[in-house]
Amino acid sequence: MSANTLVTVHAVVRGPRPFRRVEIQGYDAGPAFRPEDVLRLCRDRGHQDVNLDDPTQVTWVGGDARTWS
Template identity: 50%
Template sequence: MTESNSPYISVPRIVVLGVQRTDPPFRLVEIDGEVAGEATSMLDVLTLASAYGIHVHDLDDPGVVRWVGGDKLTWRAH
């Protein structure tokens, strides 16, 4: 197989991990493989990204943000 036939697998710079069962619940946000902080909403994710110089135009783009344990609307433990 040549490189041109290999699938491209993107690794997003931002990874939002699953909801932590605390009061209030939050999600850890990793940026470039390191924990950047805690988020309780999409706005927190965008604020953290901005602090690292990342301008997110689409939170649904898997090449930009990877959501683990739920999507951008999941902020409470099930």
């Protein structure tokens, strides 16, 4: 995780249903299958206003918010 970001979305894990692993504040938050899942995981952990396009909040590894396969 980048020291300055709240969320890290890791590279796509390939398979029958590709996903990206999400970390929030350095802790595994679970898999995401689309951008909406990243936002849901954030909300579930009390972070309501995460902007997926803000590099100070979200670090995308191995692609961006449009990379899911």
